[in-house]
Amino acid sequence: MRISTRRALSALAVSGAVVLTAAACGGGTSGSHTSADAKTAPSAAASSPAADPFAGQTAHQIITAASAAMSSAHSMKVTGTMKESGSAMSLDLFMVKGVGCQGSIDMGSQGGTTIVVLGTTAWEKLDQATLAKAIGGAAAASVSGKYFKTTTTAKDFADLQAFCDLDTFAQGLGSAGDDPFTKGAVTTVDGRPALTLIDTKDQSRALVSLTAPYRIVGAVGPGSDGSITISYDLDTKITPPPASEVFDASTYGL
Numbered sequence: 001m002r003i004s005t006r007r008a009l010s011a012l013a014v015s016g017a018v019v020l021t022a023a024a025c026g027g028g029t030s031g032s033h034t035s036a037d038a039k040t041a042p043s044a045a046a047s048s049p050a051a052d053p054f055a056g057q058t059a060h061q062i063i064t065a066a067s068a069a070m071s072s073a074h075s076m077k078v079t080g081t082m083k084e085s086g087s088a089m090s091l092d093l094f095m096v097k098g099v100g101c102q103g104s105i106d107m108g109s110q111g112g113t114t115i116v117v118l119g120t121t122a123w124e125k126l127d128q129a130t131l132a133k134a135i136g137g138a139a140a141a142s143v144s145g146k147y148f149k150t151t152t153t154a155k156d157f158a159d160l161q162a163f164c165d166l167d168t169f170a171q172g173l174g175s176a177g178d179d180p181f182t183k184g185a186v187t188t189v190d191g192r193p194a195l196t197l198i199d200t201k202d203q204s205r206a207l208v209s210l211t212a213p214y215r216i217v218g219a220v221g222p223g224s225d226g227s228i229t230i231s232y233d234l235d236t237k238i239t240p241p242p243a244s245e246v247f248d249a250s251t252y253g254l
Contacts, residue, residue: 054195181199
């Protein structure tokens with residue numbers, strides 16, 4: 001099983017765009033929350049570990065094991081920027097296995113949203129411009145800064161379930177592909193050494209931690225397609241927004 005960094009970044013961007021579009025166009029009720037702290041983007045500065053844990057292993061063996069190790073995490077934090085249909089998108093998403101996710105998606109002029117998902121219950125807070133498109137300017141002004149509540153089983157929000165699932169993300173990043181990888185330089189991610197694995201087809205890169213448990217800690221798309229940083233097992237909880245920050249979206253036909 002091989003990772004396709006290019007496909008992974010593209011799929012993540014598409015998922016984020018779908019979540020934002022669904023929120024702007026279709027229905028549920030509302031709620032609100034802030035995302036967890038952002039992590040530092042991959043650094044270009046090189047650093048060497050005391051010993052090479054991957055000595056004698058091929059790039060394919062390393063990427064396969066690192067992909068599988070992602071699913072053993074209790075939680076995962078993904079931050080970064082990527083492109084979808086030529087437009088830049090920034091993502092700050094925290095996932096807890098079997099629980100849900102919390103974070104934000106920003107697509108610049110196309111809008112932004114903050115999401116909280118616990119089980120099948122979801123809350124979204126749209127930026128003011130996107131909210132106004134969905135329910136009208138006057139109504140949007142009356143619920144400014146609040147979340148609407150919905151479920152991941154609702155037609156327009158079914159993609160939230162997969163978007164927020166840690167195992168689904170890990171499987172997507174390590175999905176089967178025929179792209180060959182080669183070992184590159186040692187770099188740093190959040191101050192820790194990581195081995196660069198280069199997709200020889202498009203020069204996109206996967207970054208694998210050189211300290212146990214040897215997971216994928218970042219991905220860089222080809223050219224200016226963006227990059228993500230991944231951190232694991234953070235001591236952060238997902239909590240629903242307070243009732244005072246939730247409005248009844250059904251009142252506005254959502």
